[in-house]
Amino acid sequence: MAPIHAGQRVAVLADAQNLYHSAQSVYSQNIDYAALLEKAVQERELTRAIAYVIRAQSEDEDRFFEALQDIGFETKIKDIKTFGDGSKKADWDVGMSLDAVTLADHVDTVVLCTGDGDFSRLCNHLRHEGVRVEVMAFEESAADELVDVADAFVDLGERDETFLL
Template sequence: MTEIHPGQRVAVLADAQNLYHTAQSLYSQKIDYGSLLKKGVSGRELTRAIAYVIQADAPEEETFFEALVDIGFEPKIKQIKTFGDGTKKADWDVGMSLDAVTLANHVDTVVLCTGDGDFSRLCSHLRHEGVRVEVMSFRESTADELVDAADTFIDLSARQETFLL
């Protein structure tokens, strides 16, 4: 397993929807993406930072997307889909997983910023490939299987003053 060292190449993949909804439901606050990225990188060499976002035509979202770029994230944007019965759906699980698998040959560590248990199988695969996996999320809404599948878990709830605006 890859140990942490300053020259380590890191990719930070942030599930913005998961983080946003959790921060709102638990604390009625927003995520500090600058602090999230800084802690995810932790003095190592950043190879790529991607924030997976949903475009829902909200008035402030363009400003948010621009802020992500200024912070150092590459936003990947997906349109929200509305079905005939009025339900809406948009998620990046497959996109994040494909990017993580693609990046695995170019990094030593993948930092997944999500609490979604669907990513536990991805963690196992990446670790099998020799990639260190770190998960950053709010413990109250993070699946146990995701915590167990990662090399390290960083609880954003334990440092609300750092990770919330």
């Protein structure tokens, strides 16, 4: 496992949907994305910070998207899909994975801000490519297989006063 050092180039990929639902279900609060980004970078060189968000036509979402950009995140926005039976779906798993694989040649570390176990195979792939993988999520809602394959895991719940608004 590669240690953290000041010259490391870091990409931070934040699954806003996953973080939102985890913070709401456990704490009924929202994520402090400025604190999240600061902890993810930790004095290293930030190459890219991308927040993957879903447009659900809620009243404050444009303000939220602008706030993410002000903090330093590039936002990638996907509209929620509603199917004929009324069910809704929107996720960024494939988009985040493709971005992580694309960025792997340009960074030393990828910080995945999600607890979604679907990203465990991505972690294995990135580590095989020589990229350090760190995961930031709430332990109580993070998939064990994701935590187990990461080089480092930051439990946002251990410092909820820092990471929640």
